[in-house]
Amino acid sequence: MTKVYSVAVVGATGAVGEQIILQLEQSDLPIATIKFLSSPRSAGSTLSFKNEDVIVEEATPESFTDVDIAIFSAGGSISEKLAPEAVKRGAIVIDNTSHFRMAEDVPLVVPEVNEEALRTHNGIIANPNCSTIQMVAALEPIRKKHGLKRVIVSTYQAVSGAGNLANQELFDQTRAVLDNKPVEANILPASGDKKHYQIAFNAIPQIDVFGEDDYTYEEHKMINETKKIMSDATLKVAATCVRLPISRGHSESVYFEIDNDNVSAADIKEILSTAPGIVLEDDPATQTYPQALNCVDKRETFVGRVRRDLDEPKGFHMWVVSDNLLKGAAWNSVQIAERLVALNII
Amino acid sequence: MTKVYSVAVVGATGAVGEQIILQLEQSDLPIATIKFLSSPRSAGSTLSFKNEDVIVEEATPESFTDVDIAIFSAGGSISEKLAPEAVKRGAIVIDNTSHFRMAEDVPLVVPEVNEEALRTHNGIIANPNCSTIQMVAALEPIRKKHGLKRVIVSTYQAVSGAGNLANQELFDQTRAVLDNKPVEANILPASGDKKHYQIAFNAIPQIDVFGEDDYTYEEHKMINETKKIMSDATLKVAATCVRLPISRGHSESVYFEIDNDNVSAADIKEILSTAPGIVLEDDPATQTYPQALNCVDKRETFVGRVRRDLDEPKGFHMWVVSDNLLKGAAWNSVQIAERLVALNII
Incomplete structure (x- = not known):
């Protein structure tokens, strides 16, 4: 039974x-x-x-x-x-x-x-935190094959990560801007914080409140959770988390360094193309890359723009997008x- | 006379x-x-x-x-x-x-x-290119004092950088989304390219067309122009350029490594506070940091979120914002x- x-x-x-x-x-x-x-x-x-x-x-x-x-x-x-x-x-x-x-x-x-x-x-x-999940899902298959020394991530996070009211605030503010009416901000960047700023047509480099070291809690989460999930306290992780006027779908510009300097972008793409939970969308010739709009309601993590650093042979870029409410x-x-x-x- | x-x-x-x-x-x-x-x-x-x-x-x-x-x-x-x-x-x-x-x-x-x-x-x-100008303006005073080995930048670029028609497209698309009407995309990400995508409520990791190495021309510009302006062919520069639903004001998540490992974030802020053309806006306790909305019509480059990498003593983050149509x-x-x-x- x-x-x-x-x-x-x-x-x-x-x-x-x-x-x-x-x-x-x-x-x-x-x-x-x-x-x-x-x-x-x-x-x-x-x-x-x-x-x-x-x-x-x-x-x-x-x-x-x-x-x-x-x-x-x-x-x-x-x-x-x-x-x-x-x-x-x-x-x-x-x-x-x-x-x-x-x-x-x-x-x-x-x-x-x-x-x-x-x-x-x-x-x-x-x-884990939404922005952490999609990043480690994309990094893990690469780490398994080539090791991972270092990650430097800048996020492009959607408003729905702050809840339904924040999402409504984005739409209300956007309409107010288009109609030349006064804009009200009562929730973002962090509902419990002292000041609130307009997110419509803006970029706010604060998600969650600040810690004493001038990092935000969201940045702490990405740094500490990544090390814990990957069981590697020596992994270097650096993060900047930014809220944007996007309703749903977090994007991340992920820079990472592996152990070897003889791996090509094609090798990385090969790994990602068969990795669990990952969809590789990477063909610059046809302008194919992940976009926040396209990930909504999908469970997978989408990866594209994979390329090797032109100046550092161990370094790579990738663009990682996922529905923050689903995989996140x-x-x-x-x-x-x-x-x-x-x-x-x- | x-x-x-x-x-x-x-x-x-x-x-x-x-x-x-x-x-x-x-x-x-x-x-x-x-x-x-x-x-x-x-x-x-x-x-x-x-x-x-x-x-x-x-x-x-x-x-x-x-x-x-x-x-x-x-x-x-x-x-x-x-x-x-x-x-x-x-x-x-x-x-x-x-x-x-x-x-x-x-x-x-x-x-x-x-x-x-x-x-x-x-x-x-x-x-130079808009996104390059504001970045080198912020990096140069730091480089003068502490040297500069490496830059890894992710950009958050406004639509007006693609011209007045692109800006109008952003507003038209935004209104269409709010009104549940069909969205037309005819210009972005690059007017001369084959495909066009919705920028409203989206993040597009393509600015200008792609080169054969899978980098965009915008990324090439940031990499090559930075080295030329700083007269340093050995400087490592890595860039990811992203278009966002922001009308005016480019933001940049700039990660950089200097020559010394005994410099504090306070030292970097001290340098920036008196640098020409730079306005330091950096007080997490009062949620003070540069925002795209606030830089419009201003000539200066605004810098905030300055902090040292928690895992790499030579590494620092900063958030650099400027009016792409003015300083840019x-x-x-x-x-x-x-x-x-x-x-x-x-």
């Missing part, structure tokens, strides 16, 4: 929650029962799952009784409070927030890179759930 | 031409007569200069008789054809196109970096004209 699972989604009404539900609907995960949980504010609303109505319930410790898999995407403080409660009741938690990511006993997993780490879980598995969040979480089942961990 | 000059602007009706006229109006260059030149199509229209009407004339070889300074911004083929004619008639040409930039006997000048090169001119002086084009050209006068070269 096939095992079946009881699944809960915490933060079901948010930007990522909506996508987790869609990914679960498309998944062949054997789901016996589904539960949608939220804050008291959103509880009581009705969502659909595989053509059946599901009433959203308030998330409480008791919500997790008899739940096998709980996917959290309701903010760090909710995860901090309720994830241990879910684990106490026997659930495996897949957490989309940054709260547990760097905890030593919590595996931080991108299945294409380190799914074996799932076997070491103690109840909580962390889903919802799909990677559901993929972790699928791998837990496939690897007989749950 | 003060010398006075006869000045001609070729391509006066274009996006950069308009700004050259505004910069000349604000300049204290002693202008005796002004001439606005264009293609036959735009000839006959009337422009204003210091509150007087000036009729735009068709640019011909004879247009340059008695002209002292001719500022060209009408495309490479016009410069190729007419700049030598202007020089033959005694004018000094300041050329905004890429046509002569890499010619050995043509100085490529950003006044804050290499104005002494103006003395070696043979009639033609080239104005019109102002740098007029500034060159002012320096020619100040240095008694003309």
Whole structure:
């Protein structure tokens, strides 16, 4: 008899929650029962799952009784409070927030890179930051073959990464600019921060708040999570994270150095063309390269513009694009759930 | 008696031409007569200069008789054809196109970096590419003090760099997206290329056409022009150039390595705070950093987000923003004209 699972989604009404539900609907995960949980504010609303109505319930410790898999995407403080409660009741938690990511006993997993780490879980598995996931997915197959010494990334991040309200703000501001009306900014660059700036027709070099070392938390996440996922504390990672007037789809200009100086761009493209979860889109002759607009609703990570540094034989550029709400969040979480089942961990 | 000059602007009706006229109006260059030149199509229209009407004339070889300074911004083929004619008639040409930039006997000048090169001119002086200018302006004061080994840049470029029609296309597409109407793309990423893509709410990793090595010409320009302006063929420069849905103001994520490993971010900020043409905007505690929206109509290059690489003591990040139509084009050209006068070269 096939095992079946009881699944809960915490933060079901948010930007990522909506996508987790869609990914679960498309998944062949054997789901016996589904539960949608939220804050008291959103509880009581009705969502659909595989053509059946599901009433959203308030998330409480008791919500997790008899739940096998709980996917959290309701903010760090909710995860901090309720994830241990879910684990106490026997659930495996897949957490989309940054709260547990760097905890030593919590595996931080991108299945294409380190799914074996799932076997070491103690109840909580962390889903990495969106911008980290797509970058390591593209780097890992190259690292496996040629080693990896160093990464320098500049991101081009979409507004939906900051939630549905931020996305609405982008559209409202854009229309105001076109109509020569006053522009209001209340959310970006970081909803909890002191100042807010116009994102429409602008580029804001701040995602999340600043740390004491003048890096943003988003930059810290990319630097620290990449080392943890790749289990390489000696890997040099440098990151600049930038928010742009794009609704969905993160792009990244990824510069990396490998161990060898006799590898060609064609070799790198050959590796990427068969790598799991990666779609190589790279033909300058036909102007073929990944674009944010084209990645929406797709699970894969798209890579193009692969070329060797003209001055540094170990250095390469690539342009990495993925749907920040899917591989960057919802799909990677559901993929972790699928791998837990496939690897007989749950 | 003060010398006075006869000045001609070729391509006066274009996006950069308009700004050259505004910069000349604000300049204290002693202008005796002004001439606005264009293609036959735009000839006959009337422009204003210091509150007087000036009729735009068709640019011909004879247009340059008695002209002292001719500022060209009408495309490479016009410069190729007419700049030598202007020089033959005694004018000094300041050329905004890429046509002569890499010619050995043509100085490529950003006044804050290499104005002494103006003395070696043979009639033609080239104005560098917009994205190159602001980057070298920010790097040069650091290089002077600490040396410079390597630059890795990712650009965030505005649509106005591709001209007025591209800018209109951005606004038309944006409105179409907001109104759920079909989007037309006829210009970007490069007007002369085979395919055109939507720039509204997108990121396009192509500026100008591709070379045979899979780099774009824009990337070649940044790499080759930086070495030429800095007179350092050994400097390693790596570039990825990206077009974004921003009307005006180029931003750049500039990573650089200096010769020493005992320099702090505070040292770099100290240097930038007094560098010519540079405005340091760098205070994470108050979310102060340069933004494309804020640089419009300003001549300076704005620098912020200065921080040392957490893993590489010789490496630093900075975020460099400038008005691509001013320091990137019109102002740098007029500034060159002012320096020619100040240095008694003309």
